[in-house]
Amino acid sequence: MKPIQLISPVDGSVYAERTPLSHDAAVAAVARAKAAQKAWAARPLTERVALVQAGVAKLNGMSAVIVEELAWQMGRPTRFGGEFGGVNARTDYMAGIAAETLAPKMVEDSDTFRRYLAREALGVVFIVAPWNYPYLTTINTLVPALIAGNSVVLKASSQTLLVGERMAEAFHAAGVPADVFQNVVLDHATTEALIGARAFGFVNFTGSVGGGVAMEKAAAGTFTPLGLELGGKDPGYVRADANLDAAVDTLMDGAMFNSGQCCCGIERIYVHESLYDAFVEKAVAWVNALKLGNPFDAATTLGPMANKRFAAVVRGQVAEAIAAGAMPLIDPANFPADDGGAYLAPQVLVNVDHSMRVMTEESFGPVVGIMKVKDDAEAIALMNDSPYGLTASVWTEDYDTAAAIGAQIETGTVFMNRADYLDPALCWTGCKDTGRGGSLSYLGFHSVTRPKSYHFKKV
Template identity: 55%
Template sequence: MSTQTLKVVSPVDGSIYAELPLASEKEIDTTLNNARRAQAAWRHTSIAERAALALRFTESFVAMKDEVVPELAWQMGRPIAFGGGEVRGFEERARYMVDIAGESLADIDVGPKEGFKRWISREPLGVILAIAAWNYPYLIAVNVVVPAIMAGNAVILKHSGQVPLCADRFATAFKQAGAPEGLFASIHMSHELTEKTIADPRVDYVAFTGSVAGGHAVVKAAAGRFIGIGLELGGKDPAYVRPDANIPFAIENLVDGAFFNSGQSCCGQERLYVHADVYDRFVEGFIDLARTYKLGSPLDSATTLGPMVRTSAASFVRGQIESAVRGGARALIDEKLFPASKPGTPYLAPQVLVDVNHQMDVMREETFGPVIGIMKVSSDEEAIQLMNDSPYGLTASLWTEDEEAATAIDDKIETGTVFMNRCDYLDPALPWTGVKDTGRGATLSRVGYEFLTRPKGHHQRIKTS
């Protein structure tokens, strides 16, 4: 029987950038057995030993930066001008989660009780299956991989078929760091075998980042098993610009939040609500800045907007734009200003839509591309209602100089994170989590460790007479 292969079609030029064999059932079986064996020993190591390995792994990966950046461009289209940012973010998150591991995993003293000793410990779950997405392949994976290892687990990483070389970079860095055999493994699997692996009793937790449909598939595959599942799924992140906002600052940050990574960011800005008092000024400045982007090959250091991950993704976004325009929206950027933007390719110009409403998919359904809809609102209350009018809830951002007003609005926003005067950023000190169809569970911060461990109670009677 011939070996199935995974072909990576590059968004740069449509060429086959890499071709890798998919794992067989026998190879997956071996990987699972090795992970169980390695974890049985690893769970008894000290936090200091785990930290030493995690830091060596981090240093090994960061040393690959010059190879990783162009590799990212070829696999998913990130301009080389920005690829280094993912490496820096990787290092920040990895080091932070190592730094807080001792405190986060420490035993909890529940207080004195005469004649007894009682405490709660955090026990590792076992083997963690991480299924990561392509849009920030290193950042998404490191959110799970490093804290899972620090918590005493073994990890198997199955990355998106668009960026399989990223998983292999993790494996190389762990090998260079001297990780025990089987403690970490990268594996390329078909959808069918991924589902079988989720159902395998040797897997103790699944961390998935991807689409809502993908999340449902993961839950279905795990049906009948009492294991934890972490899901980071779709998003339609909103922003609200109040009349007292620093408008130039808001424009600069929201344009970047909408168009960075060609709009393919989990917490990218997808819909903006701007107070009527500053609406015209904001829209004018937003368009002016958006027009300065350079769309082109991600291998060109001057490019600030690369291709979308694949032609079908660009076609989907074009469809949302066209549907909105048919429904009465106005597109304010002439696509001719971006000669590289052509139908039938993954290259797509940035677009700003006004006269939009919540009957349009572009304001309701995830776009994941370089287009933003801007609506005029008359009050905080209207903005809150519209921001919450979504099946998703990852992040929201508020743009104001009034901290008290922002805090009051924050309390009414239905998302996992609310920003004030920033967006499209993940602080490793805070839990990365969502509500509604965005998913469940959390990564990063002290809270993230709670999902990669289980509590164990210890109750000792120390006097029997």
Template identity: 50%
Template sequence: MTQELITISPIDGREVVRRAYASDAQIAQALANAQGAQAAWRAMGVEARGRIVSLAVDRFVAAKAEIARAITIQMGRPLRYTPGEVAGFEARARHMIAIAGEALSPIQAPAQAGFTRFISREPIGVALTIAPWNYPLLTAVNSIVPALMAGNTVILKHSDQTPLCAELIDRAFRDAGAPKGVFQYLHASHDIVQRLIRAPEIGYVSFTGSVRGGRIVEESAAGRFIGVGLELGGNDPAYVRADARIDHAVETLVDGAFFNSGQSCCGIQRIYVARSVYEEFLGRAVALTNGYVLGNPLHADTTLGPVVRAQAAVEIRGIIAEALAAGARNMIDPSHFKEASESSPYVAPALLTQVDHRMRVMNDECFGPVVGIMPVDGDDEAVALMNDSPYGLTAAAFTQDEEAALHIGRRVRTGTFFMNRCDYLDPSLAWTGVKNTGRGVSLSAVGYEQLTQAKSFHLRSV
């Protein structure tokens, strides 16, 4: 069994990080430190905790340039975009800190003479966050900050592809003077992670990743009766109605499909377009897609970087090839993108037409710059196709009729429904999904519910 992680940059195939996995002694110490620090951290109160967490956010954001470059080198997103993830980390963290006092305040029962009754929100104890590489800061912050604000201590296990992100977050908390054991990270193999989930010190697990990984987390936690939050990806659809602003829909959806090289759980993978505007939409989408610049993500003009690794590129090209063999047509000529090759992580964007739901691209997650487009004859057909997926993270409708959008949104099985936007997360709203996308909620006031235990107080005066 390997004893260390090795991070290979998709930019050029070179090794950029090598770290030893945590030893048994380090794991035991981290669990003991987290459990030992939790009571005092809880006793500090939400305002005092907020000051320390806010200072850690300050320290983290101050290193934006360093962090952005680290993300690019580790997973390949163009450097022109990675500072935006640091900004997103800050925005989500600040929001969850700001609402913590109200979200964690006791729930008062109706007044009753002779009784004091309320429900308090008690911290669970030690929370384990398991974060992926595709948005290494945004996925991590969703659970780290609210867990800490709720009075829990946190252990972060980051992807082997982005281990520097865990180290940089840890540095910010240390620089902010966070008490020992309040926030820690461990570099851990899959076997070590399963052992951590089974450890009696762990009271909650937040996991973002694949369906297969989510099943392993659930199996590891079975019989422990602890909370598990699972965000397992998507196959997200969008519907362009005949009354949509086509220019806006094209710009938004092409970006939603290809940003981060399509490696986004809530990225757009399926587009259904009203038949009357289908040809216009398609022509504009092809032109916009051909304007992307695929290349080294450290170069200023690059708008599309490599996918995370060569094997991922092989899988993406396989899904495209399957669709083409089944009758699909790729409206984008891969030879237009000179950096693309069959043996590298550099994948040309694909815009597939003449697709149907027998094809994997339309019914399973494809973590790459690939989108399928189908014409539809109305809202009913669009809703039926949008729901024809084992996933349900987000869905979008493009229209100038808000009532129509609400009607569509109520019928679509999804965690978040958008009108005239996509591929976005609002920290004021619950981030959740249905079907194989997983279960649980992060962010918003509702997100605090998973990170606390309700405790009822029933006091009688005699």
């Protein structure tokens, strides 16, 4: 089969190359996962939890290598480290609530009846992970899936091929059986064939809307449950009572961190007219303080985008917006590392509106448009004028106001005075074209288990 090449955004070289499994080899791998699952589920919950936590600990021990590999694979500056803070926090939380969440819920236990609800593992869980936060997004499903008694097959993105290998290495070293957690390299055709053959009990996919459509088509008629986290165009709304400096710092970081390649990154900002001019001035200064460059340079705060074709999408959106009347406020000359390829200068646009793709289609890059609004109603209407619904960030000093606005926003998560963050105690979910299903929180365990009812009567 044709090898899959990982082209590094750092220098355009082939950083890794792997040959995908043949169809027969992939079927055999899934068969091994299925055969190993029952014995894994039969182990005590405490043992599964301990092994999963040990696997994450082993992963932490590889941090120096992993940080360097991530820079080569998808361009994140090494100064920001890996993804271990979130990996550890999410693992610890899910491990901590496992016993309570997975315990049977007794309805009646009398001399005549015993009735209760239990949670049962789905079997083989298939994780199709993205490249932007490959460890974090995998952990979101991997940890609860293994703890709940499933076996897991992981397919890493072709842009971050080494991630799955590192995770498998860590978990196997910790004692998780090799067939219980497998990393595989698959092409699209084999992936779709496996899903269509009902090979999995659950499929979790993080990626584009088009990728989600392909997953649904592959699963059509199999009744395989799918978890889909797809596109986003997350808004921020700065009210008149907002803390201006805090809003600028958090929202611009949410727009630019990881070169804008964050699932819940801020892609559009609406500012009350009383704060608009000051917000824009401070936002431009914030962005101009960034340094675009080689991710191995300690001074670099903005690395290359993961692939030059991703950067081309952003360049196209920005050029179209400027041609339609948008005003760019960042001079690309301030970012001489912009090479027309993967290295892309950040941009802040004003005089934008929703006729422009940069305000309605996912950019997934270091660009943000800022619009002036006169009141909450206008901001809510603009925030909802999107095919996506992952997160929304509201800036105000009043909890009740934020809750009232949040109740009117079509989104999965409402933030007040923060952005671009996952709380493991809260469900990570979305609506509209952002997808369906949820991970993290106690509901994350529900995604990888099914309810089973027990109704016993003594005669």
